Amino acid sequence: MALKPMDKRNGRDSRQAVWEAIRQLREFTVRELRNKTLLTIESVRDYVLGLTAAGYLKAYPQPKGFVTVYALSNDVGAEAPRVRKDGTPVTQGDGRKNMWEAMRILRTFTPRELAVAASMPDCLVKESTAADYAKHLCHAGYLRKFGDSYMFLPTAYTGPLAPMIQRTKRVWDPNQQKVRWRSDEGVSDDE
Secondary structure, three states: OOOOOHHHOOOOOHHHHHHHHHHHHOEEOHHHHHHHHOOOHHHHHHHHHHHHHOOOEEEEOOOOOOOOEEEEOOOOOOOOOOEOOOOOEOOOOHHHHHHHHHHHHHOEEOHHHHHHHHOEOOEOOOHHHHHHHHHHHHHOOOEEEEOOEEEEOHHHOOOOOOOEEOOOOEEEEOOOOEEEEEHHHOOOOOO
16 A cells, blocks of 8 residues: 555654644553654654653553553654654655755855765765755755755744755655645746
8 A cells, every 4th residue: 555645644744743732631652642643653662662762652561461551752743753663763854954955044055065064974965865855955945046056945844843955856845735736737937
């Protein structure tokens, strides 16, 4: 079965929905989270296991025949921790997040400058990746292009979460919970 685009999964990223329910309930079972988020029991369970292994949750096993109760033990704020089932951090998307932050600081940049500013020792951003991301954000109205450079539009800042380029070539803004641009809408006048 194909994965639904993020804007079709309960209105927000599924892990974010689970994390919000965890922060609200503070103490819960996997089934309670499933009922609150309307996600599959498997996806909720896998995320809970990852959060437990990473130290965000504490498990309180019950006597035989009863379900495990979990409690939030490390509340790191509104943004859902990105962990795998074994508790290791998910690093996919770090480059995009770094570019989003760098754009606001640089204001005007070339793809090469953006790649250099967004690269960290544990996350190297290629110039081609920066160019593709900037091109899509330009289509979506976050940036203006002039010559070989781009300018970040401060009025286009929608929040701390980086816009995503989906496989379907759409720009999804997780801050606004909406698609900002679709490739089938055509190319904007900015290019």
